[in-house]
Amino acid sequence: MDLLALADFNLVAQHGGFGRAARATGRPKATLSRRVAELEAALDLRLFERGARALKLTEEGRALFERAGRLLAELEETAATIASGGERPRGRLRISAPLLFSQTAMGKIAAGFALKYPEVRLEVSTEDRAVDMIEEGFDLVIRVNPDPDERLVGRAFLRDRLVVVASPGLARPAGDLPAPAVVRATGDPLAWNIRTPAGRATIAIEPVLALSSLIMVRDAVRAGVGAGRLPVSLVSHDLADGTLVHWGDIDRPDIALWTLYPSRRLLSARVSAFLDHLREAFPMGTPDELAAYIGK
Template structure:
């Protein structure tokens, strides 16, 4: 399998026919057809379904196309790096990120990227799953609590602190101990109506198992429910700090800290850290100079 064959296969998929691809690349249609047949034979799968009226990629063909385009892009990057060794930021990045982080911050971060690096194109996929970087063609991912034994390279971006909050009308009674939450209506993030909340005070750890009357998989919706007086919620500080400052929410148990979550920038290997990936990573780190999401230079919606 060589780069020319991959380039021809990509052209066929883009142009929609062997004839159009051959014209675009300036080569005989018969030569191109033979090379694709050889590629199919080498892989042991059919890549293209041919009919008298149209051409369609098979599922295997679509997979090969995605990989081929990535290989061709990397080959182009190598060529540019050798011919223009100026460290310029150009090319394409495909990044996966958690939904909440992406909604709160990435719009501003990618806007900065576009201003600074107009030759860099970005594909940002917001998902709370953890896609396989290699199999799904991602250059990197932003992940919460990335496992220490992962084979991938991981660099901490920032820590996300959480607080326990409720609307002022629910805070008539001062509570000093996490166990006191059991007497209050509870709002849960996630699936299921029973959850364990963890608290720390110095070296003291305390866990409280709570049953809630409402569970949601959106922190934005959960914040609105808390502001509306539906109950007590444990929320990322960056998402509710303005609501606390302006009196829409009050922090409960201020002397008890919730364990922080760590956001990491993850990529396959040290060799994968291209100039464009390094530039994007540096933008992320610079956005949170104190190492916390709530103390960063960006503000959700700001």
């Protein structure tokens, strides 16, 4: 297989068209078109559906793009490593991370990584949606309780749990009475099932505030507006100093933060270095460890 033709196919697939790839790389559009046509002829496969205005990968083209991108990146990194005479990570590293983890910890993590590996160009995008890391060009994604994906491998590196907390002056409801005031995060259920030393209980809620960010929920709970359902790592220091009190743990499995990537076999030096950096930051992966890291 012609590696130059494969590289040109990858460029066109990545940029979504011959014209866009030509403008982004400075390569002649005609050359890119010819190279892709030669690759299709060599493979006896149609890799793109060519419409009047749009270019779309075929099923075979998508499969080739997913594998070729990683292979070409590995070849490029290997060549760069050999040329530099060492194995120090270098090049671009794109990561997608969830909002709350980014707001509380990712800035410090990214800064430490940049100081340790100045030849890596780290780019972090913050979003809670399930990105398609192959299509969108991410090297690594961090996700909360991700759904299984046979194309990805990874591990849980942090765990947290949800608790219900409130200011000391707010009375906890008795029996099945609704809580007098609750700060509700967008998407929260309208009843909280909690575990306490006395057993399980259900708290019906009547929200006085509905907020889209857990940071905002925590700040409102701190101000005494109402009770809130929050990760314990976010309120650990408040519970320790008595600013907030613990009503109970949410009765559900712990929250797990996972690092996900396409393949162990072709794991780049950049991704390996970042995974090691996370393990150094959170060797045990406990909520208390995350709380201590946030509070530093």
